Amino acid sequence: xxxxxxxxxxxxxxxxxxxxxxxxxxxxxxxxxxxxxxxxxxxxxxxxxxxxxxxxxxxxxxxxxxxxxxxxxxxxxxxxxxxxxxxxxxxxxxxxxxxxxxxxxxxxxxxxxxxxxxxxxxxxxxxxxxxxxxxxxxxxxxxxxxxxxxxxxxxxxxxxxxxxxxxxxxxxxxxxxxxxxxxxxxxxxxxxxxxxxxxxxxxxxxxxxxxxxxxxxxxxxxxxxxxxxxxxxxxxxxxxxxxxxxxxxxxxxxxxxxxxxxxxxxxxxxxxxxxxxxxxxxxxxxxxxxxxxxxxxxxxxxxxxxxxxxxxxxxxxxxxxxxxxxxxxxxxxxxxxxxxxxxxxxxxxxxxxxxxxxxxxxxxxxxxxxxxx
Numbered sequence: 491x492x493x494x495x496x497x498x499x500x501x502x503x504x505x506x507x508x509x510x511x512x513x514x515x516x517x518x519x520x521x522x523x524x525x526x527x528x529x530x531x532x533x534x535x536x537x538x539x540x541x542x543x544x545x546x547x548x549x550x551x552x553x554x555x556x557x558x559x560x561x562x563x564x565x566x567x568x569x570x571x572x573x574x575x576x577x578x579x580x581x582x583x584x585x586x587x588x589x590x591x592x593x594x595x596x597x598x599x600x601x602x603x604x605x606x607x608x609x610x611x612x613x614x615x616x617x618x619x620x621x622x623x624x625x626x627x628x629x630x631x632x633x634x635x636x637x638x639x640x641x642x643x644x645x646x647x648x649x650x651x652x653x654x655x656x657x658x659x660x661x662x663x664x665x666x667x668x669x670x671x672x673x674x675x676x677x678x679x680x681x682x683x684x685x686x687x688x689x690x691x692x693x694x695x696x697x698x699x700x701x702x703x704x705x706x707x708x709x710x711x712x713x714x715x716x717x718x719x720x721x722x723x724x725x726x727x728x729x730x731x732x733x734x735x736x737x738x739x740x741x742x743x744x745x746x747x748x749x750x751x752x753x754x755x756x757x758x759x760x761x762x763x764x765x766x767x768x769x770x771x772x773x774x775x776x777x778x779x780x781x782x783x784x785x786x787x788x789x790x791x792x793x794x795x796x797x798x799x800x801x802x803x804x805x806x807x808x809x810x811x812x813x814x815x816x817x818x819x820x821x822x823x824x825x826x827x828x829x830x831x832x833x834x835x836x837x838x839x840x841x842x843x844x845x846x847x848x849x850x851x852x853x854x855x856x857x858x859x860x861x862x863x
Contacts, residue, residue, distance in 0.1 A: 754785070
């Protein structure tokens, strides 16, 4: 029977889950057979940068378990910043927007998680130069999108981007440190690029938490930041104090645009989990607990389950009859780990794929290309 399978979702959800099951002694024979059948399904492939590059973590671990490692390592190319679309057959990148959000997010996430240090350093230097922005009122740090036709920055930050603060902090301790770092890291332990990325990561997480300053305490799908040229500076926060960010179409009672929704996304709590593990700073747990309480208050449905809400600035919340799978696999998992002992799935032993399946960090049998350190 023919059916449609989404390549990236099949890889990160199914193959990633089988990777985790393989590490469980009772299931390794069964799952290894299934794992090798999935990549050979010839699932119709990919159009966006995030889709293409997000396959690498799961496929590299699969290659480590079999004989494909050297072949996989040779199929690589250098990137600094990548546009979000590429040709499905040739691999050529189309002139299209450059962003850390939709269709680009997990490319940058996996640069670090795949330990491709040369690519990661080059990409992060370009991100710092071209995509990191600051608001006019309080100099709040956020990520912009870059349009290639005019090289114009769009002050728009998707919730999808909110993994990036934690990723920057983790990267600073791996590629930006002269040696192993303390908890919390000391300034003297960082190289120049590590100190830069650590500072930016902590500032971004503060911004992610600030975007939860809504009536529900939940962050919108998309936040815009005010710039002098777009007329938004005249808009004010509900308290009467000018706000650096706003949601399009979030007026109570009106038909909310997609931007105003909260669809149970995990990215902010993922960053909080990583930041807490790296610092031991209790504020990350406090912020995570506030988010969890908001989910319980505004998203929980009876007798059980949770639902997306249509407008984060409307109480009581209007719910959508939909619970995304990433609530269970990511959002609640990262919240649980945020409050669990650091010895459970330690960050120096495991790397989480983009669906929060933990994969063991390994040393390849054959080192080629970017595997060399």
